[in-house]
Amino acid sequence: MKTKLTILILAISTMLVAQKKKNGAIYIKHPANQVVLDFLAAFSQNDSVAVANLIADDYKGYDGLNMNPDKEASTKSDILNAMKNWNNLVSHLNIEHTSSGYPDAIEYNDTEFSGGTWVYAWEKYTGMHTKTGVKLNMPAHFQYVVNDENKIVFSRSYMNKNPFTAIYRNSNKVVGGTVYSHHENINKVRKMMHSYQFNDMVGAYEYYNEDTNFKWGSMDWDADPVDLEAAKASDKEFMSNFTINSMNNSWIEYQEMELGGNFVESFWRVNVTRKTDNKNIVFGLYMTHQFNDENEITKVRNLFNAAAL
Structure with a gap:
């Protein structure tokens, strides 16, 4: 049987070679x-x-x-x-x-x-x-x-x-959503951001979803976002090194997108004191907070000049 199988394989191989032109x-x-x-x-x-x-x-x-x-x-x-x-x-x-x-x-x-x-x-x-x-x-x-x-x-x-x-x-005007200057989700973000100034960390995390992910401008472009626990640890480290004197909002709006991914976009003037030398530092903070259909925050992105700190 093995001999017959070998002959059959050789025959098929020969046929395939013969078909080349x-x-x-x-x-x-x-x-x-x-x-x-x-x-x-x-x-x-x-x-x-x-x-x-x-x-x-x-x-x-x-x-x-x-x-x-x-x-x-x-x-x-x-x-x-x-x-x-x-x-x-x-x-x-x-x-x-x-x-x-x-x-x-x-x-x-x-x-x-x-x-x-x-x-x-x-x-x-x-x-x-x-x-x-x-x-x-x-x-x-x-x-x-x-x-x-x-x-x-x-x-x-x-x-x-x-x-x-x-x-x-x-090349044409296409409506991609609606922009709100006043909205419930704007109020949520404003309350959370001001909570940092008053060292109210319960209020600072009040509206996050348990699966919320965070990414900062100082991270590498292709770096994976971090989870809520990692963000809390980062906030704790920041608060141990700086005292937040004021967190003043200069611009905020809520964008409800037709394709989903609704978010609050905001810009803040942050005044802090560095605890190691009592130096006063003022820097700008740009943030986006994305909301799901239950109006919970699921994504947070921020951008600021880390070198200023």
């Missing part, structure tokens, strides 16, 4: 690659003369994500107009290949694909939309065909379109 060659260096690189550089520099010289008159371009079967191909004129629009609408436009996505040139043996050299490129479009300030960082995959005259005759693109959606939304 070479259909061309892949080149990491090829004149067609340079044509594509020159095209990208000219496009991002708004060089219409260079782009026109690199695009064949009978060029056809397709959006690989377009589902309309009747969509007509883009023309050479469309490419030139697209270049102008990109450069007019996007500041600091740059198009380059991703670090691991250098272009490959393929010469096919198949007659259906042998009319030119195919170049498969993985690109990244970066810049900033001039009107809205939306930052672009758009990965894209392009397939090009370069003819014997070193001109691009065909392209098919697959591009992340999400930034275009962001640009559209930010």
Whole structure:
């Protein structure tokens, strides 16, 4: 039985090898690659003369994500107009290949694909939309065909379109929620913050959820938030080193967001005395307190100049 099984495996392996058929060659260096690189550089520099010289008159371009079967191909004129629009609408436009996505040139043996050299490129479009300030960082995959005259005759693109959606939304006024200057949750935050001045730590934690997490501006960007017990320990250490003379609010509002994540945003003038040398210190404190549907605080974020202390 073991012998029969071994023979069967060898037979299948032989069949798989026999099914291989070479259909061309892949080149990491090829004149067609340079044509594509020159095209990208000219496009991002708004060089219409260079782009026109690199695009064949009978060029056809397709959006690989377009589902309309009747969509007509883009023309050479469309490419030139697209270049102008990109450069007019996007500041600091740059198009380059991703670090691991250098272009490959393929010469096919198949007659259906042998009319030119195919170049498969993985690109990244970066810049900033001039009107809205939306930052672009758009990965894209392009397939090009370069003819014997070193001109691009065909392209098919697959591009992340999400930034275009962001640009559209930010080009119009969109209501994302309601801002309150007076609200029950504002009162809660105000009471909690003033409790610190009067050393009332029960009042300072009155409206926190047991799963509330905290993060401070002095923490590393990717640091995990801390829980309520860790926050209490931090407050205790602060109170042992400083006396809070006043905690005056200069600005506070409650934002009720349509997508959730309602929060109180506030800015405070904090006056403290450092106990080691009795030095008086005044610093600004920016805070956000996020509330859940039960109006309990679930997230706290703050920002202040730790060096001032």
